Amino acid sequence: MARRWPQTRGLTPRGSPGSTRPRRRSRRYDCRLSRVFMPRFLFVTSRSAFPPTSGDRQRTHLILKAAASVGDVDTLLMSRSVTETDLQPWRETLGRVEVVVPRFRGEEAPWRWIRPVAPKWIDRAAHNLGRQSRAWAPDREVGGWIARQLGRVRYDAIIGRYLQPTARAGALRYVPVVLDVDDLDTEVYASRLRVPGMSGWRRAVIRHHLRQLERIVPDHLRRCAHVWLAKPADRAVVDHPSVSVLPNIPFPGGQTADVACEPVDAAKGVLFIGSFTHRVNHEGVDYFLRAVWPKVHGACPEARFQIAGSGLRDEKAAAWEKEPGVEIIGFVDDLRACYRQCAFAVVPLFEGGGSKIKVLETLAFARTVLVTDHALAGYEDRLHHGESVWVARNETELADGCLKLLNDPALRADMGRRGCDIVAASYSYERFQAIVAETFEGVSAAHPEGVRRR
Template sequence: MKILYMTLARIGDRSFGGAMRANYIYDALREVAEVETLVIHGGPTFSLDEQMDDRGIRTALISRWGLSIGALRQRALLKRWIASAIRLGSYDLIVAQYVGIAGLVPAGERDRLIFDADDFVKSAVAGTRQSPADRLKLRVRNLVARRLARQALHVWYSNPTPEHSPPSERKSWLPNVVALPDAERLRLSPTPGRVLMVGFFSHKPNIDGLRWFCTNVWPDVLASVPEAKLHAVGRYEEADAASLPCVNFLGYVPDLPTAYDEAALVIAPVISGGGTQIKVIDALAHGQPTLVSSFAHAGFADDLHDGEHLLVASSPQEWIERCIWALRSPEQIATVAERGEAIVRRIYGSERLKALVKDTIIHLRQSASSRSKL
């Protein structure tokens, strides 16, 4: 079997949640099929690889996005590049991540498309006012996602809540997972008062969530816990850092487990976007006390329970009270974190996702073989 894999993440990059998922899927596909890959990524200049590298990977760099003339021209060239690759590759299946990538697959080829709809339904920041144009863009984007789900051969989705279920009978749940750190590693003691958020802060839902936390929660936390410090690990934009002076933006760190160990509390105040928040289970996998929004919790609510494995907050007042309690009650919150780590290690290891990916491919291959014999 020969598969074309289309993704936004560079192969080998596991520095943020979406890249983890992309690479786990890639690893699983290669165990059951010959895989060639198109990586579609942002870059300073527009370029389209003419030849695959020695790993069977071609890369497209897109320098303009949106509806400008330059962006539309790049999109048209990108679609022709993808159509040509599909036509010449003689692929049995096409696996495409996310709505934006799956939508580039020609309509006539979608009967062999596996649509990884990790971000299937997107939402706006709760409680904020949107312009009519932004509301329209979000509505159109979600309509496109539903159309792709109905056209695809099979759909993977990560968020098990009903409103995020794709409108297709040919679908299966593919949960987000994490690489489990060494349980026997030497762990550093947490720094009292240190609060940490880990994420790709160039991604709008992450920086919006952090900004919401800084505005609505952090001042009251500091008033009660003056020694508290707020750190952020992950790629960020300089303009965002300048507008949030209460945050110590660390960028990429070579030793993420140590950054987790040194935190007294990890937060995930994400209140918009799509899919499920890998940062939630990543923090728990590292054994860290974790406080998350009800939005971030929703995708894991069946397995991770408020007060038992982590803390969940909805309103600013809940966030304030639970953040202060966690920082002032290190022994109690450590017990919650221990239970959270145990269940994440049991349920959300990367081997689970890879097994489910392989099950889908094997099932589709067997179904195709049965039809060919009729």
């Protein structure tokens, strides 16, 4: 009896007649028919995998790649900013992707009646003043697309990237869902309350949101079959019977042998690399320039603060470059050249959830990194102060750490080498892929019927 291939729009199944996509060895079997079946997953995300120039995009890319090594993956991308240029390499390397745009909170009642007057401000007011439960409610258009897709194609599991977008897509109406928490929403909001110098009104809004999320998040987590966490410490705050730690790894996969740079004793560059479309990076650099850099440059005038990354607005770049010793590099294609010229990197961030991939990326290039204690979260068991990284708790310790590393080339070189070895041994793509494969084996065994309505 010939196998009946699932019907999809615009996608030729792997290994079927006429397909140009190579057929992989299957991982699932139907014993009654003695036939081999390829697992199939629906990946739901609001974060694009291309271009992989930021930590969230890199993790999206890596999860997709690991899932594609186990089975076929179709992706639902909920994004307004993605371009066809971004989607082309996605379709060529990671399979089918469909873009469906959810509504902004300001496009829903009662805000939609006044939104045309000032869309940006109304969206912000709806987010700040509205109930969080509405922001987590399934979007009609996205949920409708999922329902129609599940009516056409049999999937073995839904993979959700972040909890809120997964809920917004209506995916939690179905089982089984494997959720990549990465940045736990309650942790993100709690960390914002610890940011130095925050205004009173903003702190009040964040507290208001956090109280609501503390009720919403646990209920939504319970609807998932399995949860991936980015760091071990999250086990203490995520109450779920099926949890595993899927650690962040350097992109494209923890291979340090090809990128490690030789130390440069004369280097005086302090490097920050990040995407400035991410507010946390923007505010972290602002804080470092305001509270830390004047002390460093005053004590070491030859020091240079090198700022690299995409998404930095021209007016902000011009303002930062007026500061003594600051160099704006902008987007770079060759990260190795950037790291080769610096003495060490800095991650002066105080908020956010998950773990910071840029910490591992720096060590993969054999450069040590000066981090806040918050930025080290998730790596404390392997990366230790004074051995592979330098940890600071406040602006004074950040300035002192900068000067120590600038003035001691031998110390920073030893720390960079040790960190590079740790990354190669503990943060490999092979380990990452094995965790993903093991998860799907367990979920498939518990839900042999595949995705169904809850």
